[in-house]
Amino acid sequence: MAKVGEVKLIGAWPSPFVMRPRIALNLKGVEYEFLEEKFGGKSDLLLRSNPVHKKIPVLLHADRPICESLVIVQYIDKSWPSSGPSILPSDPYDRAIARFWAAYIDEKWFPSMSGIARAQGEEAKKAAIDQVAEGLSLLEDAFGKISKGKPFFGGDAIGFLDIALGCFIGWLRVTERTQGVKLLDEAKVPGLAKWAGRFCADGAVKGVMPETEKLAEFAKLIMGKFKAPPPQ
Numbered sequence: 001m002a003k004v005g006e007v008k009l010i011g012a013w014p015s016p017f018v019m020r021p022r023i024a025l026n027l028k029g030v031e032y033e034f035l036e037e038k039f040g041g042k043s044d045l046l047l048r049s050n051p052v053h054k055k056i057p058v059l060l061h062a063d064r065p066i067c068e069s070l071v072i073v074q075y076i077d078k079s080w081p082s083s084g085p086s087i088l089p090s091d092p093y094d095r096a097i098a099r100f101w102a103a104y105i106d107e108k109w110f111p112s113m114s115g116i117a118r119a120q121g122e123e124a125k126k127a128a129i130d131q132v133a134e135g136l137s138l139l140e141d142a143f144g145k146i147s148k149g150k151p152f153f154g155g156d157a158i159g160f161l162d163i164a165l166g167c168f169i170g171w172l173r174v175t176e177r178t179q180g181v182k183l184l185d186e187a188k189v190p191g192l193a194k195w196a197g198r199f200c201a202d203g204a205v206k207g208v209m210p211e212t213e214k215l216a217e218f219a220k221l222i223m224g225k226f227k228a229p230p231p232q
C-alpha cells in the first residue's frame with residue numbers, strides 16, 4: 001500500500017481524462033493527494049512534470065511523473081496488483097481487444113463527440129451527431145461481445161474499457177442537454193444505456209463523476225470564453 005503523501009495526481013474536476021486515474025486509484029483503494037490545476041492556467045509543477053504535452057492528468061508516484069491517462073491507469077494496475085480487482089484483463093487476447101477499443105475511443109469516437117459543439121451550421125452539426133451515434137452503435141456491439149452478458153466490459157467489476165469510455169458519460173449527458181439530442185438512447189444502444197447507469201452508481205465512480213448540472217455550467221463558462229472577442 002502507498003505511504004501517505006507518496007501518490008499525487010495533478011488534475012481538474014471537469015476533465016474526463018483525469019477521471020480515469022481517479023477511478024483506478026479508487027478501485028485499488030490507494031489514497032492520493034489531488035493537486036487541482038486552475039482553469040486557464042498551467043502550474044510550474046505541471047509544466048515540469050509533463051513537458052511534452054503539458055496536459056493533465058499527471059500521476060506523481062514518489063515524485064516520479066507518469067503522463068497520459070491510459071498509461072497511468074495501466075501503471076496503477078501494475079503497481080498495486082494485489083489491492084482491489086485487476087483492471088486490465090489477464091488473458092492476452094482480451095487485453096489486446098480492450099486496448100484496441102480504448103484506442104478507438106480516444107482517437108476516433110471522443111474527437112467526434114467534442115466536434116459536435118464546434119460544428120458550424122445545422123448540416124455540420126447533424127453530421128457530427130450521426131458520427132457519434134454510429135460510434136456508439138459499434139461500442140454497443142463491442143459491449144455485447146466483451147461483457148459476455150456481465151454488467152461491465154470488465155465482467156463483474158469495472159475494468160480498463162469501462163474506465164476508458166465511462167469517463168465521458170458526464171460530457172455525453174451535457175452534450176445531450178445542450179444539443180437537445182439523445183445519444184445514450186435506450187432504444188438504440190440499450191446495453192450501453194444500462195451500463196452507463198451501473199457505471200455511475202459504482203462506489204469507485206460516484207464521488208468523481210461530476211453532476212450534469214455542474215458540468216453544464218462549466219461548459220457554458222468555457223464556451224463563453226471561446227466566443228469572447230480577443231482582448232484588445
Ligand SMILES: N[C@@H](CCC(=O)N[C@@H](CS)C(=O)NCC(=O)O)C(=O)O
Binds near residue numbers: 016017054
Ligand atoms: N491524451 C491525453 C489527453 C489529456 C487532455 O487532453 N487533457 C486536457 C484536459 S481534459 C488538458 O490538459 N488540456 C490542456 C491543454 O490542451 O493545454 C490523456 O489521455 O491524458
